[in-house]
Amino acid sequence: MEHVDAVVVGSGFGGAVAAYRLAEAGLSVVVLERGRPYPPGSFPRSPAQMGRAFWDPSEGLHGMYDVWSFGSCDSIVSSGLGGGSLIYANVLLRKDEEAFVTESPLPGGGHEHWPIGRADLDPHYDEVERMLGATTYPIDRPAYRDTLKTRVIQDAAAELGLDFSLPPLAVTFAPKPGAEPGLGLPIVEPEYGSLHATGRRTCRLCGECNIGCNEGAKNSLDHNYLAAARHMGADIRTLHEVKTITPRTGGGYDIGYLRHDPLTGPHTISCDALVLAAGTYGTVKLLLSNRHALPGMSHMLGTRFSGNGDLIAFLLRAKDRPVAASKGPVITSVVRLPGSAYIQEGGFPAFVDWIAEAADVGDEFKRAVRFALERVRGLVTRDHNLSAEFARLMGRGELSDRSLPMLAMGRDVPDGILRLSGDRLVLDWTAETSDAYFDRVRGTIRRIGDVLGADYSDAPLKRVVTVHPLGGAPMGRHVGEGVVDADGQVFGHEGLYVADGAAMPGPVGANPALTIAAMADRLATRLADRMITTKKARLMGIRTVTGLSFTEEMRGSLDGSDPVSFRITITADDVDRFLAEPDHTARAEGWIDAAVCGGRRPIERGWFNLFAPGEAPDRREMRYLLHFRDGEGRPRTLAGIKHVEHGPPTRLWLDTSTLHTRLLEGHVQDDDPAKPLGSGTMHISPSDLARMLTTFKTTGPNGLAALARFGTFFLGELWDIYGPGR
Structure with missing residues (x-):
């Protein structure tokens, strides 16, 4: 069987970036993309071409547009080399720092939590912007000054006191960096060349960004990341659709796929690392379809779906002045609202004027x-x-010349659920929980329309249409909170990663392309470092570290009446060292939920000791020390201990499931004096214990052997204490 270091499924903003980073590190990489390549000049324009431009292989269609219709919303995504970059509107906005929320309650229960922050992504944002050629619309240059739609939104925002800006765009306006912008000029190719034989020209302001740029001015991923990945040695295969994922004995995965056009039987390739980047729907469907082969998958699979607050509306027949929506890139400006909501003017190709x-x-x-x-x-x-x-x-031509599509996006409620019905992906979601958000952006668009003397309309859509589906395999701090960790690795499945919008634990707010790409850049950079380190260590005969983690949840009360609970992920970064040290110390991360401390609070630092020596030779202690801050920002410590001591075997469950806790003032260590604020007991239920057993995860080489050593140690300690030989 063919074997490579890494297989990347999909070539959109997650897959293209990951493929480039892994190939750049010298790893062997294969990209499997279900769609076909689209060189400049090949995008459909005639009615006959448009009729074949949709994706449904069962009907012999292998086109670019993949249209989904669910009960509560419709969605349009892309199939092709470059993924969503082929049809997106080029906007490269960073996620607002305040939108990386932590422990944010959701209607109906649960919390939205981003385990990474803006500081984690900023260096990766910088790199992606450089690769994609981010630049603002040159509205003050002669050829661009009469872009009316940009000017009218700028003037309306000024009159309403709204925050207006020109966002970075992945569009080439000048033939090379530093040159003067101009219309239809030949573009100088970068050093890594092009995937296509066809040359590219600078933007002609034709408004065709969303139906594929036949000039090549749109900096879609096939013109940068994918071209650079191939230059570094990546093998990019189009019309290859992945169907199955099977873990390999000893590590890695077998991937089963079909080849389209011509359709052939199933093929298989194996790899050490598998990066899923097939888009939110594609990735989630792959994981759901292969769940039987991936035991221990988080129960969060399919949850946290969001449409990123997408809304399409229209301002019709502006009385103030013409807007000429068909001139310019699709989006040139953005109005930012408080709370990470955005309104952007839209555009369309000139032929839509005639249709309108x-x-x-x-x-x-x-x-x-x-x-x-x-x-x-x-x-x-x-x-x-x-x-x-x-x-x-x-x-x-008043309807076409004085009407403007308006696009809104922001932080809607990520409470949708994707699931399988047979082999069909379905979505359980309603926009009702996000009514306050949608009412706010509709109201602002109406106000802009009032300034322009234009009528507001939702017609003919009258429903949510999203081009930014997110979630379904959300990241979290542990398997009880997410499907993947902060590095994108699937909990319990070493070497399996999610690098696209499916990993978002909530809406991005801004256009999500840049954030997906930055997260993929972070993921792939870290993955490449680990894979290269492991390969070098194996070649040199050096032992590499194996880590182990599991997630525990306990509930109880303080002072007999105040409920308290926590969910923590306990991690031993080096299993051998953890087992060898007498105190068996690991770190603890997660959250504490106590009403007396202001509800659910993240743990800032935490420690856990397993079977540490007690006061007598036949006594062991499981110790917990968790630092956090209450709702008013005051430092607090939850200290807990389980007494494991010699006795009849019937005491085993009671001793190992009962945690005696103290709530302390300040951030204290074991031997620090501290003011007690409360005390009580917490317990783990049999169902939570069963769930905990599914959360064990290893990192590094020889994970099964490390898990076996841990299990031997754990059971051996219990036998020493409770066994009949005592």
């Missing part, structure tokens, strides 16, 4: 009747000059 006017049946009928009457009058008066009559028949 033809669809305006009422006005078109009036003009046709008037033309007929004038023609009859002309026959009577023998007036054979019909120029004015034809001009009136064509109309003034």
